[in-house]
Amino acid sequence: MDKSQLLLWVGIGLFAIGLVGVMIRRNALVMLMCMELMLNGVILSLVTFSQRTATLSGAVLVFLIFVVAAAEIAIAIPIVLLLSRQRRTLDVEAYSSLKG
Amino acid sequence: MNLLTVIVILPLVGFLLNGLLGPRLGKPFVSAVGCGLPILAFLAAVRCFLLVQGSGGEQPLVEVAYNWATFGDRSFDIAFYFDRLSAVMTLIVTGVGSLIHVYSTGYMKDDPSYARYFAYLNLFLFFMLLLVLGRSLLVCFVGWEGVGLASYLLIGFWFEDPEKAAAGKKAFITNRVGDAGFLLGLFLIYHTLGTLEMDRINSAFLAPTLPAVSASLVGILLFIGACGKSAQIPLHVWLPDAMAGPTPVSALIHAATMVTAGVYLVARLNGIYQHAPEASHVIAIVGAATAFFAASVAVVQTDIKKVLAYSTLSQLGYMFVALGVGAYGVAVFHLYTHAFFKACLFLGAGSVIHALGGEQDIRKMGGLAKKIPITFVTFAVATAAIAGIPPLAGFFSKDEILWFAFSSATGGSPLLWAIGSITALMTSFYMFRLLWLTFLTPSRMSQEVEHHVHESPLNMSGVLIVLAVLSAVGGFVKIPDFLEHVLPLARAGGELEHFEMPLLVFSVIVALTGLAGAIMVYGKGLAKGEVLAARFQGLHRLLSNKYYVDEIYEACLYRPLHWVSDRIFLGVGDRFLIDGSLNGMAALAQRAAGRLSRVETGSLQFYVLLAVGGAAGCLIWMWRHG
Numbered sequence: 001m002d003k004s005q006l007l008l009w010v011g012i013g014l015f016a017i018g019l020v021g022v023m024i025r026r027n028a029l030v031m032l033m034c035m036e037l038m039l040n041g042v043i044l045s046l047v048t049f050s051q052r053t054a055t056l057s058g059a060v061l062v063f064l065i066f067v068v069a070a071a072e073i074a075i076a077i078p079i080v081l082l083l084s085r086q087r088r089t090l091d092v093e094a095y096s097s098l099k100g
Numbered sequence: 101m102n103l104l105t106v107i108v109i110l111p112l113v114g115f116l117l118n119g120l121l122g123p124r125l126g127k128p129f130v131s132a133v134g135c136g137l138p139i140l141a142f143l144a145a146v147r148c149f150l151l152v153q154g155s156g157g158e159q160p161l162v163e164v165a166y167n168w169a170t171f172g173d174r175s176f177d178i179a180f181y182f183d184r185l186s187a188v189m190t191l192i193v194t195g196v197g198s199l200i201h202v203y204s205t206g207y208m209k210d211d212p213s214y215a216r217y218f219a220y221l222n223l224f225l226f227f228m229l230l231l232v233l234g235r236s237l238l239v240c241f242v243g244w245e246g247v248g249l250a251s252y253l254l255i256g257f258w259f260e261d262p263e264k265a266a267a268g269k270k271a272f273i274t275n276r277v278g279d280a281g282f283l284l285g286l287f288l289i290y291h292t293l294g295t296l297e298m299d300r301i302n303s304a305f306l307a308p309t310l311p312a313v314s315a316s317l318v319g320i321l322l323f324i325g326a327c328g329k330s331a332q333i334p335l336h337v338w339l340p341d342a343m344a345g346p347t348p349v350s351a352l353i354h355a356a357t358m359v360t361a362g363v364y365l366v367a368r369l370n371g372i373y374q375h376a377p378e379a380s381h382v383i384a385i386v387g388a389a390t391a392f393f394a395a396s397v398a399v400v401q402t403d404i405k406k407v408l409a410y411s412t413l414s415q416l417g418y419m420f421v422a423l424g425v426g427a428y429g430v431a432v433f434h435l436y437t438h439a440f441f442k443a444c445l446f447l448g449a450g451s452v453i454h455a456l457g458g459e460q461d462i463r464k465m466g467g468l469a470k471k472i473p474i475t476f477v478t479f480a481v482a483t484a485a486i487a488g489i490p491p492l493a494g495f496f497s498k499d500e501i502l503w504f505a506f507s508s509a510t511g512g513s514p515l516l517w518a519i520g521s522i523t524a525l526m527t528s529f530y531m532f533r534l535l536w537l538t539f540l541t542p543s544r545m546s547q548e549v550e551h552h553v554h555e556s557p558l559n560m561s562g563v564l565i566v567l568a569v570l571s572a573v574g575g576f577v578k579i580p581d582f583l584e585h586v587l588p589l590a591r592a593g594g595e596l597e598h599f600e601m602p603l604l605v606f607s608v609i610v611a612l613t614g615l616a617g618a619i620m621v622y623g624k625g626l627a628k629g630e631v632l633a634a635r636f637q638g639l640h641r642l643l644s645n646k647y648y649v650d651e652i653y654e655a656c657l658y659r660p661l662h663w664v665s666d667r668i669f670l671g672v673g674d675r676f677l678i679d680g681s682l683n684g685m686a687a688l689a690q691r692a693a694g695r696l697s698r699v700e701t702g703s704l705q706f707y708v709l710l711a712v713g714g715a716a717g718c719l720i721w722m723w724r725h726g
Binding site for chain 1 (some may be wrong): 212700701703704705708709712
């Protein structure tokens with residue numbers, strides 16, 4: 001198994017852990033962290049592929065994703081904060097007033 | 101100066117001023133505008149008439165007021181055409197129209213909608229002038245529809261009364277039937293001749309090579325239109341009901357001018373009818389039938405205005421008989437005398453109704469001759485004129501019609517003459533019956549009403565006097581000769597010439613017989629008439645119910661149409677098909693949404709699962725399909 005294949009497996013692992021976390025945990029903050037994990041798995045595979053094909057555009061895209069992820073989390077955290085202030089809980093089950 | 105355009109525009113200005121400003125500026129303003137502008141139009145018409153006469157009378161005035169539309173090399177102009185026929189019509193319309201406007205200032209004095217009344221009346225004059233002055237059939241048609249509108253508005257003038265509003269609707273809808281025929285005739289003419297200008301249509305039909313269209317078909321289609329407007333059988337039912345309008349309106353629109361539009365149309369397009377003997381026969385038969393039918397109904401009517409309405413129908417029938425036998429000028433002659441004496445009769449009836457505070461039943465009148473002498477004298481003159489007593493106007497025109505009905509080489513026959521003579525007898529009878537019952541027999545009024553009887557003011561009685569004088573002397577103007585180069589006269593069948601004098605004497609005898617009969621039966625009051633009615637009960641009932649025409653129409657036309665509309669169009673079409681499909685679609689969407697909303701469980705984890713499942717499904721599908 002060469003190095004890039006290993007890195008890809010690590011990326012897939014990160015993504016899978018994040019996905020499972022999002023699907024089974026109910027704490028909103030933990031879910032956000034798991035989402036970051038998934039994102040990182042994707043970024044890792046992106047960097048690996050860009051190394052392998054020796055193109056720069058993959059690396060540039062990674063920086064773009066960092067910026068976007070930072071912006072996204074900067075909005076997501078305050079939303080979670082406001083929600084928890086309202087209901088005094090981080091359990092997402094408590095926020096289901098829009099269900100059909 | 102565009103005099104013809106001015107004639108037409110003046111009443112329109114009156115309509116706009118009275119309609120927009122009238123209610124704010126008060127009655128003096130409304131009266132001044134409402135009467136002043138028609139009088140100015142009359143003066144302008146006189147001026148035009150003198151211009152035409154000055155140039156020998158052969159050359160018509162033609163004015164193009166406006167280019168309406170141009171398609172390729174064909175253009176539609178709003179053009180006015182003023183020859184002797186238009187001149188006679190325009191002078192009648194503006195002259196009698198102005199008189200009736202003046203009369204209305206007295207009759208409608210206390211009506212709260214005074215300005216609206218004059219606005220409508222001016223609007224009517226505008227459209228009527230468009231009708232008689234238009235050179236193109238298209239302009240004529242605009243006027244034709246416009247007078248129908250004005251008639252509708254004025255019949256339903258007191259629209260708070262549902263019966264009167266319904267009478268207006270009846271007039272409008274019945275006229276639509278005729279208008280359909282008119283329009284089809286219009287299309288046919290335009291399709292074959294490529295022009296709608298009436299003088300060109302006439303010359304096209306009078307040219308050596310006839311146009312490639314059946315003159316009879318065109319003639320009958322246009323006659324259907326004329327039938328609607330001039331209330332001939334079978335489209336006559338609206339005219340008696342139209343008496344729901346104010347009495348001056350009945351005089352102007354439903355006696356003197358608008359209902360004669362059909363006569364004008366046929367006379368104007370005589371080029372077509374000269375080549376359409378079948379259509380001419382139809383016209384003569386319909387005219388004779390209407391004349392006879394209406395006169396017989398008028399004999400038993402008890403409402404003063406209804407008697408006059410049926411009398412109008414009957415006189416219009418006479419005009420169509422004249423048209424049908426090719427005596428176009430004679431028809432216009434009768435139109436002209438009829439305008440005077442019938443307007444005088446209606447306005448006299450208005451004066452009686454005014455004096456009696458709204459009473460219209462002649463069984464509750466009587467003895468008015470001494471109380472309202474001016475009305476009585478003028479009414480008597482007009483009655484004698486319509487009955488055909490010489491030397492009043494009606495005698496000349498009616499006698500000429502009977503003569504041509506007898507002798508014309510194109511369609512005249514003794515039978516037509518006989519029907520016309522019987523009608524003349526009935527006319528004389530019912531008119532003198534009306535005169536005696538209203539004015540001469542002992543009073544049958546209640547004390548209360550009798551106490552308030554008063555002669556009408558000068559603006560009403562003056563108009564009556566003018567019209568009575570015109571009804572007396574109008575017959576001395578030889579209209580048929582005057583119009584001869586516009587409206588050719590039918591030739592009498594050769595060997596019949598020596599019948600002319602005996603027939604003339606006979607028609608005088610007929611008129612006097614009617615007079616004598618009326619005096620015999622109604623000279624002392626109602627009693628003898630009631631005895632007769634009791635003896636001929638069946639006939640009397642048939643006539644009082646106007647031959648059950650309204651009932652037949654209701655059973656044959658209204659009921660089936662109502663059933664189809666209610667059950668099929670409303671029940672099946674509207675409620676079942678349209679409402680059903682829309683409601684069904686809405687219900688489907690609602691139910692589907694109800695099912696789908698169960699997916700929204702409120703559990704974030706479930707949503708994620710769905711999203712992941714979807715993404716995985718997409719990936720697998722893409723992988724499978726390369």
